[in-house]
Amino acid sequence: MKQFLSRITFWKATAGLFLLGGLVTTVIRFGWGLGASTNLTDETPWGLWIGFDVVTGVGLAAGGFTLAGIVHVFHIKRFEPVVRPAILTAFLGYCLVIVGLLFDLGRPWSIWHALIYQNPHSVLFEVAMCVMIYTSVLALEFSPVVLERFRLQKALKVIKYVTPVLIILGILLSMLHQSSLGSLYLIVPQKMHPYWYSPMLPVFFFISAVAVGLGMTVVESYLSARAFQKTLETPLLRDLSKMMIGVLLVYFTMRGIDLVRRDALGFLFDGSFETMMLYLEVSLMLIIPLILFNLRNWGRSRQGMFFSAFSVVLGFMTNRLNVTMTSLEAYYRENFGVSYFPGIGELMVTISIVTLGFVLFGLAVKYLPIFPDHEEETVLRLDTKPENSGPHAMHARPVPGLNRH
Amino acid sequence: MPHAILVDLTECVGCGACTTACQQVHQFPEVENPTMDAQNFTTLRAIETEDGEVYARQMCQHCQDPACASACLVGALEKTRDGAVTWAANKCIGCRYCMVACPFDIPKYEWASNNPKVRKCTMCYMERQLTTDLKVDAEGYVLDRSGERYDIDGHNVKAEDRDMIIELTTNADGKRASACSVACPMNSTMFGDRAALIGEAQRRIKDNPDTYVQKIYGLKEVGGTSVFYLSSVPFEDLGFYTNVGTENLPDHTWRVLEKIPDIVVTAGVALGAVYWITNRREEVRKFEQDVKNQRSQKKA
Amino acid sequence: MVALFVILFVVLLLGIDLFIQARSKRYPIMAAAPSVAAHAHGRETLRIPKSVFFHPGHTWARLQDGDALEIGIDDFVQKALGGVDRIALPAIGEFVRQGDPVITVGHGNRQLHLVAPASGYVRSVNHDAVENPGMVSENPYRDGWLMMVEPAELARNLSVLHVAENAVTWIKEEVKRFREFLNASAAQPALVGEAMLDGGVPMAGVLAQLDEQHVSDFEKQFLR
Numbered sequence: 001m002k003q004f005l006s007r008i009t010f011w012k013a014t015a016g017l018f019l020l021g022g023l024v025t026t027v028i029r030f031g032w033g034l035g036a037s038t039n040l041t042d043e044t045p046w047g048l049w050i051g052f053d054v055v056t057g058v059g060l061a062a063g064g065f066t067l068a069g070i071v072h073v074f075h076i077k078r079f080e081p082v083v084r085p086a087i088l089t090a091f092l093g094y095c096l097v098i099v100g101l102l103f104d105l106g107r108p109w110s111i112w113h114a115l116i117y118q119n120p121h122s123v124l125f126e127v128a129m130c131v132m133i134y135t136s137v138l139a140l141e142f143s144p145v146v147l148e149r150f151r152l153q154k155a156l157k158v159i160k161y162v163t164p165v166l167i168i169l170g171i172l173l174s175m176l177h178q179s180s181l182g183s184l185y186l187i188v189p190q191k192m193h194p195y196w197y198s199p200m201l202p203v204f205f206f207i208s209a210v211a212v213g214l215g216m217t218v219v220e221s222y223l224s225a226r227a228f229q230k231t232l233e234t235p236l237l238r239d240l241s242k243m244m245i246g247v248l249l250v251y252f253t254m255r256g257i258d259l260v261r262r263d264a265l266g267f268l269f270d271g272s273f274e275t276m277m278l279y280l281e282v283s284l285m286l287i288i289p290l291i292l293f294n295l296r297n298w299g300r301s302r303q304g305m306f307f308s309a310f311s312v313v314l315g316f317m318t319n320r321l322n323v324t325m326t327s328l329e330a331y332y333r334e335n336f337g338v339s340y341f342p343g344i345g346e347l348m349v350t351i352s353i354v355t356l357g358f359v360l361f362g363l364a365v366k367y368l369p370i371f372p373d374h375e376e377e378t379v380l381r382l383d384t385k386p387e388n389s390g391p392h393a394m395h396a397r398p399v400p401g402l403n404r405h
Numbered sequence: 406m407p408h409a410i411l412v413d414l415t416e417c418v419g420c421g422a423c424t425t426a427c428q429q430v431h432q433f434p435e436v437e438n439p440t441m442d443a444q445n446f447t448t449l450r451a452i453e454t455e456d457g458e459v460y461a462r463q464m465c466q467h468c469q470d471p472a473c474a475s476a477c478l479v480g481a482l483e484k485t486r487d488g489a490v491t492w493a494a495n496k497c498i499g500c501r502y503c504m505v506a507c508p509f510d511i512p513k514y515e516w517a518s519n520n521p522k523v524r525k526c527t528m529c530y531m532e533r534q535l536t537t538d539l540k541v542d543a544e545g546y547v548l549d550r551s552g553e554r555y556d557i558d559g560h561n562v563k564a565e566d567r568d569m570i571i572e573l574t575t576n577a578d579g580k581r582a583s584a585c586s587v588a589c590p591m592n593s594t595m596f597g598d599r600a601a602l603i604g605e606a607q608r609r610i611k612d613n614p615d616t617y618v619q620k621i622y623g624l625k626e627v628g629g630t631s632v633f634y635l636s637s638v639p640f641e642d643l644g645f646y647t648n649v650g651t652e653n654l655p656d657h658t659w660r661v662l663e664k665i666p667d668i669v670v671t672a673g674v675a676l677g678a679v680y681w682i683t684n685r686r687e688e689v690r691k692f693e694q695d696v697k698n699q700r701s702q703k704k705a
Numbered sequence: 706m707v708a709l710f711v712i713l714f715v716v717l718l719l720g721i722d723l724f725i726q727a728r729s730k731r732y733p734i735m736a737a738a739p740s741v742a743a744h745a746h747g748r749e750t751l752r753i754p755k756s757v758f759f760h761p762g763h764t765w766a767r768l769q770d771g772d773a774l775e776i777g778i779d780d781f782v783q784k785a786l787g788g789v790d791r792i793a794l795p796a797i798g799e800f801v802r803q804g805d806p807v808i809t810v811g812h813g814n815r816q817l818h819l820v821a822p823a824s825g826y827v828r829s830v831n832h833d834a835v836e837n838p839g840m841v842s843e844n845p846y847r848d849g850w851l852m853m854v855e856p857a858e859l860a861r862n863l864s865v866l867h868v869a870e871n872a873v874t875w876i877k878e879e880v881k882r883f884r885e886f887l888n889a890s891a892a893q894p895a896l897v898g899e900a901m902l903d904g905g906v907p908m909a910g911v912l913a914q915l916d917e918q919h920v921s922d923f924e925k926q927f928l929r
Contacts, residue, residue, distance in 0.1 A: 030519075031519070032517075032519065033516065033517055033518055033519045033521060034514075034516055034521065035516030035517045035518075036517070040516065041516070042441070042442060042443075042504070042510075042513045042514060042516075043510070045501040045504035045505055045514060046501060046504075046505055069676075072680075073676055073679055073680045073683070074679060074683055075680075075683035075684060075686070075687050077687075104500075105498055105499045105500055106497075106498070106499020106500075106501065106514065106520075106521040107497065107498050107499040107520060107521070108498075108499070110497070110498045110499075111498055113479045113496055113497075113498050114478055114479060114498065117479035117480050117481070117496045118479075118480070119475075119477055119478055119479060119480035120662070121475045121655060121658075121659060121662065122475060122476055122477055122478040122480075122502075123476070123658050123661075123662065124476060124477075124478040124500060124502050125478035125479075126662065126665070127478075128478055164680055164684075168673065168676045168677060168680065171672075171676055172669055172672055172673055172676070175668065175672060176665060176668070176669070179661075180661075183658055183661045183662070184502070184658075186657040186658045186661060187472050187475070187476060187506045187654050187655065187657055187658050188472075188505065188506060188508070188654075189650070189654075189657060190508060190646075190648050190649050190650060191508075199657070199660075202661050335510070336510075
């Protein structure tokens with residue numbers, strides 16, 4: 001508890017600093033436009049806000065549909081305790097993606113135009129529709145948590161009744177837009193590095209989203225355990241890690257075959273920056289987790305599972321940023337002689353959005369029945385000083401489990 | 406009748422009349438030797454070659470199947486029947502996917518603005534429709550036929566600017582054309598019927614094989630465009646985008662998008678079936694458990 | 706470059722976090738002052754979760770998804786021992802019977818054998834807790850669980866166990882009994898003077914001050 005307090009104060013101060021920077025940038029962004037607040041240019045129109053906040057963010061929120069599917073469609077009820085934190089992450093994640101998008105759009109007030117001026121030939125239109133509908137579906141999937149908290153039985157019944165439909169709808173929508181974030185880049189075959197441009201991009205995006213959805217659940221669970229003493233059982237986490245590794249093996253097998261078929265392997269030893277980034281991606285997403293997972297003590301311990309899942313999350317980020325940024329760097333350099341690096345304001349906004357995610361997640365875990373150990377407990381005080389009845393005095397004071405921190 | 410532009414670089418003397426006319430017709434500040442940005446839709450780069458200086462003009466290619474129009478989620482970018490690719494200010498939400506998608510990196514953005522617009526060459530599409538018989542409202546703005554203010558890329562036209570715009574987009578024969586082609590003193594930039602211009606280009610390279618490289622840039626690129634170039638030096642040497650391929654770029658995304666209905670139906674049915682089967686299994690298990698419990702209770 | 710930067714940044718944050726964690730564990734003096742809430746869960750309190758089944762031998766079991774039992778030791782015995790610094794558990798697959806002493810925990814020069822609260826096959830053990838026994842002292846009912854058992858005769862086992870209000874009453878009785886046990890052992894000079902002056906006995910770590918005989922008595926009287 002003591003250690004926890006010191007840690008929280010450090011991080012609180014840091015978070016406050018970032019949020020302040022984010023706030024200042026927000027003022028600049030909406031007061032003076034994108035040019036004043038970002039390093040975006042005509043040559044590099046998409047930067048960190050699209051690459052990380054949107055493309056990576058949506059992927060990191062994939063645990064919601066993955067676990068909802070495992071538990072409610074495949075009826076593997078063992079994983080039931082994982083569903084709520086996963087759906088919470090997904091819901092918060094999508095809300096924050098939309099916040100990030102509002103920063104990045106040049107005319108955010110016209111975002112609703114996607115509803116009336118529809119271009120079915122646009123991948124982005126499909127992504128926009130799916131993200132919009134899926135965020136609503138997530139709100140409904142998440143609503144039982146809130147309804148339970150306020151004991152609204154009737155509404156709960158209605159939601160429970162439509163849950164299977166919601167879950168299946170959610171999976172379909174996720175399949176579509178998770179993959180479509182990859183399809184976005186299909187239209188620029190000549191601009192991207194062959195490592196990352198592939199006609200299979202949508203499939204790769206979907207499969208890696210499933211893997212990172214599982215990974216994120218393990219990571220969250222570990223962090224919540226540290227911060228709130230609320231967590232999931234180790235065997236459950238181990239099974240999630242196993243599934244994650246399985247999906248990753250499928251993913252990298254497919255990517256390997258794809259690289260061979262497109263003759264992109266020739267670059268593997270050219271020592272270029274792109275090659276290094278590919279190595280980093282594969283190491284973080286596959287090799288390190290595999291090694292950690294198979295180490296005797298580490299693979300079974302909570303720490304080991306956390307670090308292997310965290311490595312997958314890092315690798316996933318690398319992959320998404322490689323597709324959205326690294327793969328285009330050479331093109332920008334050769335055609336315009338420019339390279340993009342996010343400005344301090346862009347960084348601040350992105351960090352603020354992530355911080356906001358942490359804060360909201362923390363608040364939700366604290367005040368809503370998210371993790372299964374929301375149990376009450378009695379705390380018995382053993383007074384060393386006798387009160388009235390001699391040396392054996394003591395009194396019981398019931399304390400709800402929530403007040404533990 | 407779709408229009409197109411043919412630029413014969415061998416005729417170009419690099420006078421810059423096209424870039425100036427472009428700035429004038431859009432009422433942009435006049436800059437010499439401009440680079441492509443939100444206030445310059447065409448550029449002229451002087452390039453030293455073995456045959457002396459060549460002036461490489463660049464502008465929107467007005468693709469037959471434009472990647473930008475396919476990318477735009479609200480359909481703000483549109484390939485008109487006229488041949489021009491236009492942009493609708495009232496639809497755009499500012500996502501800039503068009504800028505990413507464009508194989509020629511043409512669309513530019515008003516980064517300094519709080520209500521930014523995507524700007525690019527529109528082959529003077531709206532300028533060419535502007536006529537003297539259009540009405541003017543009380544505040545002095547030209548109205549279109551439906552009574553709305555005449556809109557060129559989100560800007561309204563003042564009555565006093567109308568004649569200037571019409572003059573800049575009317576050539577010697579009295580036909581309406583893009584400002585750059587009207588301004589070109591060497592007739593290096595030609596505006597006209599697409600098929601006729603292709604024929605002219607083919608005739609030129611066939612008749613003068615020693616002058617021209619045997620290629621009409623823009624004819625096959627990204628499945629065909631509406632702006633063609635002829636040159637005496639290879640286009641690679643002039644910094645043209647020569648690796649854009651000959652396939653319609655929107656096909657790459659459409660191949661995936663067109664599968665969506667099938668995917669939704671197949672996956673929906675499959676998920677429904679899995680749900681039904683596993684749910685049923687669960688019910689059966691519960692039922693058997695109940696029966697077992699009842700039996701053991703009876704025994705007891 | 707952006708990708709590399711983002712990854713390095715995240716790794717840096719993780720590194721800082723791990724550093725702070727490690728430092729605050731090594732030098733608790735650097736940590737902030739304990740709050741009131743922390744005190745409520747300090748050494749002189751006992752936690753009794755509502756959904757946990759207590760064996761009279763001060764071990765607990767919790768039902769998991771209907772087909773598994775989580776097992777651990779309770780706050781009472783953990784406090785009396787003054788914390789846990791080593792744990793020995795049965796092997797995975799082994800059958801444990803309710804009431805058989807199968808769990809061994811130790812602190813300093815004291816070692817206690819605790820019984821299984823229910824019968825069944827050991828499905829998994831908490832390697833984390835075995836490697837880092839501090840987890841048991843921190844929260845014996847959550848991260849400090851010890852093993853997962855596949856129950857064999859759950860219905861019969863449950864009748865022996867205390868739960869909810871029942872458990873609270875029972876623990877109160879146990880504390881009372883423990884005080885009496887300590888008073889009876891008060892002939893020992895170590896305990897006189899330190900604790901008896903104010904009439905109560907600080908429970909935490911008190912076992913360390915008893916001699917072997919009394920610890921053995923404690924095991925017989927409280928842990929069976």
